[in-house]
Amino acid sequence: MGRPPCCDKEGVKKGPWTPEEDIILVSYIQEHGPGNWRAVPTNTGLLRCSKSCRLRWTNYLRPGIKRGNFTDHEEKMIIHLQALLGNRWAAIASYLPQRTDNDIKNYWNTHLKKKLNKLTQIGGHSKDEGFTSTCSQQATIARGQWERRLQTDIHTARQALREALSPAENYKPDGFASSVSLSSTSTTTSTDLKPSMDIVPAGQSDQSPSTTLSTTYASSTENISRLLKGWMKNPPKSAKTGTTAAAGVIDSTSSNEEATLSAANTTTTTSTTGHGSIQLSNAFESLFGFECSLEASNSDLSPTMSPDQGSLFQAESKPDVDQDQMPLSLLEKWLFDEAAVIHGKEVHFSDFIALDGENANFF
Template sequence: MGRPPCCDRVGIKKGPWTPEEDIILVSYIQEHGPGNWRSVPTNTGLMRCSKSCRLRWINYLRPGIKHGNFTPHEEGIILHLQALLGNRWAAIASYLPQRTDNDIKNYWNTHLKKKIDKFQTDTAGSYVISPDTNPFCHDYIAKGCNTEAMKQEMKFPLSRFSQTPSIYASSTENISRLLEGWVRSSPKAAAKKKEFAITDNNNSSSSGSSNTVTAASPKENKPAERNQEGCVAVAHEDLDSLLSFENISGMISWGKIHGPQLAQANAEAKQDAETSQPPLSLLENWLFDEALGQADGFLELPANCLSWSAMLS
């Protein structure tokens, strides 16, 4: 017998994360970048296992994460991809960069599955959502391909698409709220301030060599405002900048791409894929085309899928 899994070791904390733990984790990742999760609990003193740290970052703390309120548009994409890919939540999430696989999975289990069940009940089971009935697949079939061929084609790794830079919005409102709330409410915050100092930034550059969160607007270089306790309240825009990936060493591969850059990246990826890899699947072509046709990094849904989504609502 080897040593027990890290999460079973004595002293490992479980349950909901506290704001203090989140701050520590975010600070650490800001300095070192995500990855090497094994070292996170050791280096931060967090009484959490590496797995838990990773999950907390991926599902909640990572910049650009959007929670709740799925739009009909997103709903359509999920329905669409779930019918094609099954419960491959990570693959589905790769097409919705602001959503985590966990979020999508939860939304599917709590909302969409029920809608589909209800829809199927209402239609006496005569309409089953599957690759065979998905309107998108009808297109595929109309173009002379059967669903088996499509399933085969789906074996081409979807990760090929995800080789293009991931798109992460820089919105960190959640973390900003967290920080502000924590600073306001926790007496420990003042004490912690020394450890994780949120300082004015009269210099335009940050050294990045210390465990320091530098909060100053990059646009106006204005000092961050201090609250009553003498702590610094970080404005959302400041935190957006603060936690944007340009500011986070080790996160280069997660470069933020917007609009034209996205289109360019996708076009390049498409070109590369066309020249060096097997022909794109219809799905991938659709995704590429859709990505090119919009500017905010979000996939547009083909009209037939929107109507398909609307059928369930």
């Protein structure tokens, strides 16, 4: 309250980042690992506020970010997740590990909202756009069908959840437990955990690269790409062990990140994380990328992914606090606050989707 914004300081540069700044930032993070953003401007000499540095890193420079066109599956997932979660872009982004919340938000605001608006105006009878017609139908019927279906699943879910939570509160799948334990310290660095993704430098996409790419920035992205590749090959020594104290925020998660990122370069995954994330994505793609097979929703999700995979994915690659912390609290609320959820006509599907993802852990 009343606290001046961090960027009010004189001499803080604003506006687009230059390639030089990017390289400085990447170099610093290469050296120290992500985190402790407060120290970044002072240590690097960048005339940027810490927030700007963090944003630049998480939204643009961070390895594993996929840029360029969204696939149909991604679009469908976004549409449905938005319908279920609302404008909780970070939560939505957590289900699309390669996309940033900013990216998804932009994509929604510029593309999908428009599409859906158009379709709802038309009445949802568009036939020329396979995707959109499918999605408009899904968007309009999804709630009802999901509600019905999910309500039928509620009983089962609740039973299982009670069993899972009540006898020993400490029954948590490994990943879930670790997510809880890590959540307090890894919120910053976990944002950067996009394990086992091919390094797709900013401005380059592994699929149908955007033709609107800024050519003026191409050289910089290449530079950064090289930088990052170098980073992958030579993970920061300090970030692995010694940075913990220095950075203050770096923890074991970061080390995992480094390890995983290193592994990413050789596609040798050191843990199941990457596969978990991919499988979860696939699971959701199977969930949302249906031929309108909403029937596939819950039942398909669970077998696609082992509990460990799902939980590991959540623990290690889900930056969002919802993924780390919401499940338990939400589940508790959901479990014990019956009237709010079950009897209300307006069932909060955000709860359900969280639970749905959680089903992978619990069921």
